[in-house]
Amino acid sequence: MKKEKILVVDDEEDILELLRHNLVREGYAVVCAASGEEALQVAASEQVDIVVLDLMLPGIDGLEVARRLKQSTDSRETPIVMLTAKGEEADIVTGLELGADDYVTKPFSPRILIARLKAVIRRRSGIADEKSEVLAIRELTIHAGRRHVTADGQPLDLTYTEFQLLHFLARRPGWVFTRSQIVDAVRGDDYPVTDRSVDVQIVGLRKKLGGLGKYIETVRGVGYRFTEN
Incomplete structure (x- = not known):
């Protein structure tokens, strides 16, 4: 079985460690980034299967990271789950329009986030069956x-x-x-x-x-x- 590689992007070290611990325990490979610039560098250099992306980042914010990922031919198909304290409807809609696959607000339960990630992976597997259509x-x-x-x-x-x-x-x-x-x-x-x-x-x-x-x-x-x- 292929082990999905998840890129986690957040500027809070405790959240990165919390997610790394829980995702590794679930059997996923995990790479982390603490800024938008670092996230784009990792996405360009490594083949990741899904991105967990905070919106409020230093430098390049999460929405701009999502926009650039979806504009790139190498990463436009990579699912994005936004993890953020910004729960306003405008931010949710903006994330949707940029191509985010799900949206989880802080504070969050790691179990719920992992369930959302699994759901995104299942949906993408279903979409793969329609690729030749x-x-x-x-x-x-x-x-x-x-x-x-x-x-x-x-x-x-x-x-x-x-x-x-x-x-x-x-x-x-x-x-x-x-x-x-x-x-x-x-x-x-x-x-x-x-x-x-x-x-x-x-x-x-x-x-x-x-x-x-x-x-x-x-x-x-x-x-x-x-x-x-």
């Missing part, structure tokens, strides 16, 4: 493995969350999903996201799809569905 729906083509979308033959620049949302809906045309079901499918259970943040993602995705945005239909009082009508 290509959806062709009229003028829209979605390549799951390459995370590549074209509309009328033109490539679209989608964020991680926008791609996940589009792929989830397009694989089940005609099915109606509530906002909470969409969040669970794209991000996982117990995720602290409001209905409003889902609506914001849909608006941005429709805008990028242009005329094909009509395929994502609002079902009043329920949620959304993908339709070819």
